[in-house]
Amino acid sequence: EADIYQTPRYLVIGTGKKITLECSQTMGHDKMYWYQQDPGMELHLIHYSYGVNSTEKGDLSSESTVSRIRTEHFPLTLESARPSHTSQYLCASSTIRDSPTDTQYFGPGTRLTVL
């Protein structure tokens, strides 16, 4: 079944560690996104990609980086985690570039806690 997956679902880690949040989709979508969401707050776009080897920063500045080497995979990396990175990270994908019918499909999210 076509879907979008995120691992891990929960991560508790110490300050200074390098972490990678995984996101994969089996829908063949070109566009992929990373959002950051603090409890009770808006989703903020932090990264997006229109396809392989394409990555752009979103509206909210983030110390994380992303890569898009394969269509289905869009990992997010924090080189040195800090408590301010504690948040929920949501990955999404969509099918049609620059189209008003572009609907985003979301993964289950990764809840990150940095101690």
Next chain:
Amino acid sequence: AQSVSQHNHHVILSEAASLELGCNYSYGGTVNLFWYVQYPGQHLQLLLKYFSGDPLVKGIKGFEAEFIKSKFSFNLRKPSVQWSDTAEYFCAVNTKTAGNKLTFGGGTRVLVKP
């Protein structure tokens, strides 16, 4: 840049009550409007969307939303809620000038008491 505001952060109501969630956006041009829902422990999923045509849009599970251009609003409604409608609801907008990137409101957490 566009922005989205949702008036209520929390709504508590009883089963069979009517629900209306407010959503206003700020952008003077053509917009596409969405309502997403996140049920407890589940993915964020699309409830309904508006691109053009009839401003009254019907979505899944008996929800509908009305686009009122003059008020920059896209309020979500359901005439009679069920306990299973307990969820968080997000309004979102995209515009062609923003490369169709979604801007979300802060969400409204709805609790339906059985």
